[in-house]
Amino acid sequence: MAPISIKRILISESVDPCCKKILQENGIQVTEKQNMSKDDLIAEIKDYDGLVVRSATKVTADVINAALNLKIIGRAGTGVDNVDVDAATIKGIIVMNTPSGNTISAAELTCTLLMSLSRYVPQAAMSMKAGNWDRKKFMGTELYGKILGIVGLGRIGKEVATRMQSFGMKTIGYDPITPPEVTATWGVEQMSLEQLWPQCDYITVHTPLMPSTAGLLNDTSFAKCKKGVKVVNCARGGIIDEDALLRALESRQCGGAGLDVFVEEPPKNHALVNHPNVISCPHLGASTKEAQARCGQDIALQIVDMVMGKSLVGAVTRNHSEGLTQGACEVEISVNGSSYRATGSVQGGVPVLLELNRSVFRQPVSLTGNLLFFKAVASPPLLPSVTGLLATAGVEMESFSAPAARSGDQWYCVGLSSLLVDLGALKSLVKAAAQVSV
Ligand SMILES: NC(=O)c1ccc[n+]([C@@H]2O[C@H](COP(=O)([O-])OP(=O)(O)OC[C@H]3O[C@@H](n4cnc5c(N)ncnc54)[C@H](O)[C@@H]3O)[C@@H](O)[C@H]2O)c1
Numbered sequence: 001m002a003p004i005s006i007k008r009i010l011i012s013e014s015v016d017p018c019c020k021k022i023l024q025e026n027g028i029q030v031t032e033k034q035n036m037s038k039d040d041l042i043a044e045i046k047d048y049d050g051l052v053v054r055s056a057t058k059v060t061a062d063v064i065n066a067a068l069n070l071k072i073i074g075r076a077g078t079g080v081d082n083v084d085v086d087a088a089t090i091k092g093i094i095v096m097n098t099p100s101g102n103t104i105s106a107a108e109l110t111c112t113l114l115m116s117l118s119r120y121v122p123q124a125a126m127s128m129k130a131g132n133w134d135r136k137k138f139m140g141t142e143l144y145g146k147i148l149g150i151v152g153l154g155r156i157g158k159e160v161a162t163r164m165q166s167f168g169m170k171t172i173g174y175d176p177i178t179p180p181e182v183t184a185t186w187g188v189e190q191m192s193l194e195q196l197w198p199q200c201d202y203i204t205v206h207t208p209l210m211p212s213t214a215g216l217l218n219d220t221s222f223a224k225c226k227k228g229v230k231v232v233n234c235a236r237g238g239i240i241d242e243d244a245l246l247r248a249l250e251s252r253q254c255g256g257a258g259l260d261v262f263v264e265e266p267p268k269n270h271a272l273v274n275h276p277n278v279i280s281c282p283h284l285g286a287s288t289k290e291a292q293a294r295c296g297q298d299i300a301l302q303i304v305d306m307v308m309g310k311s312l313v314g315a316v317t318r319n320h321s322e323g324l325t326q327g328a329c330e331v332e333i334s335v336n337g338s339s340y341r342a343t344g345s346v347q348g349g350v351p352v353l354l355e356l357n358r359s360v361f362r363q364p365v366s367l368t369g370n371l372l373f374f375k376a377v378a379s380p381p382l383l384p385s386v387t388g389l390l391a392t393a394g395v396e397m398e399s400f401s402a403p404a405a406r407s408g409d410q411w412y413c414v415g416l417s418s419l420l421v422d423l424g425a426l427k428s429l430v431k432a433a434a435q436v437s438v
Pocket residue numbers: 078079080099102103106151152153154155156157174175176177178206207208209212213234235236260261283284285286287
């Protein structure tokens with residue numbers, strides 16, 4: 001990977017001090033400025049090669065277009081919904097996050113809210129502070145033997161599942177990508193949402209906010225739930241429709257909600273927060289010393305590695321489906337005597353592959369390290385099957401790039417710890433394969 005020159009970085013939020021320290025130790029000048037208005041940020045950003053944010057800074061297209069030198073937007077955390085990733089991609093700016101730094105903290109807060117919902121701990125504490133001693137009002141229920149529905153079985157969903165199983169909860173779930181045989185190994189039985197809603201005593205959502213997840217829990221899905229179901233949202237405001245939730249709380253169809261995130265933060269409408277069966281936090285999922293230290297360190301090290309041309313970790317910059325991305329080129333390449341039509345570009349100095357033989361990758365594939373390209377029929381069990389075959393061949397899978405399309409013959413790219421001695425090891429699964437060391 002070609003080194004990228006980053007001399008000045010702006011940190012626009014409260015990020016652990018280790019981030020600044022690591023960047024400075026590596027010769028990068030760092031300025032910290034918090035609580036900037038949009039106009040202040042637009043005026044300020046011109047002078048920087050890099051920007052480090054958390055979730056509060058809205059890095060809109062206006063900000064990105066005003067950034068004359070910006071090469072990297074680093075998100076010290078998971079969600080990048082506050083960054084206009086498409087606008088960044090068009091300008092060749094790399095967006096990267098630190099997706100696992102705050103997983104445990106967000107999972108622990110989810111479990112805390114589930115437990116608090118079962119025993120009304122926040123309401124009882126408030127009541128005592130008001131001078132009361134009310135032992136009848138706060139009659140709870142055990143979590144033991146209850147069913148927890150987990151929608152979104154990625155990093156946080158998995159950690160929540162294993163923790164709540166220790167309370168004797170049965171965990172069921174739904175995820176369109178994580179294969180059921182994988183979640184079964186950590187005790188989560190997958191099923192359709194239609195099957196899931198009516199079974200749950202508790203539901204927790206752990207998906208990104210996208211058009212397909214906005215309002216996942218709405219009037220229709222609440223109506224399919226058990227009366228009195230309790231819900232938790234520690235993911236993103238809007239995955240549970242806020243108006244529908246209020247209606248469900250008022251009709252008692254929903255027996256309680258634990259909310260860490262809101263459509264608007266801070267929320268201007270306090271109807272939900274003020275409801276007696278709602279317990280809420282001001283987006284505290286990642287607010288632990290440990291999570292902040294991990295995220296601050298990870299983002300700084302990822303930026304330093306990128307500057308040194310070592311590796312590009314955590315990049316989330318997208319490609320574009322309408323025609324070629326600005327600056328993209330189409331080439332025909334020949335590997336082991338077979339020819340391939342590929343579309344690639346250079347993003348922030350990093351060569352990336354966007355498309356191979358008409359398979360458009362969901363995220364640009366960084367062309368670095370040992371790469372295995374293979375064609376196979378798209379199917380949910382493909383990933384675990386390939387992982388298994390590679391493990392048998394003594395090779396570790398370092399990354400997995402899937403195409404946007406989810407049916408028919410598609411090309412995939414896998415980063416490997418070392419090249420396979422014999423591509424024949426994949427014969428039973430793939431229709432064509434090639435590997436290169438970049
Ligand atoms: N409250 C906080 O402070 C806090 C902290 C960390 C992360 N988060 C948020 O939590 C969420 C989950 O984070 P993660 O690290 O587990 O992400 P992840 O990418 O590891 O997991 C998300 C999962 O959601 C699944 N998914 C996508 N669409 C779906 C759909 N329609 N139905 C069901 N599942 C679907 C994906 O397949 C994936 O497995 C994100 O929104 C993230 O921004 C919040």
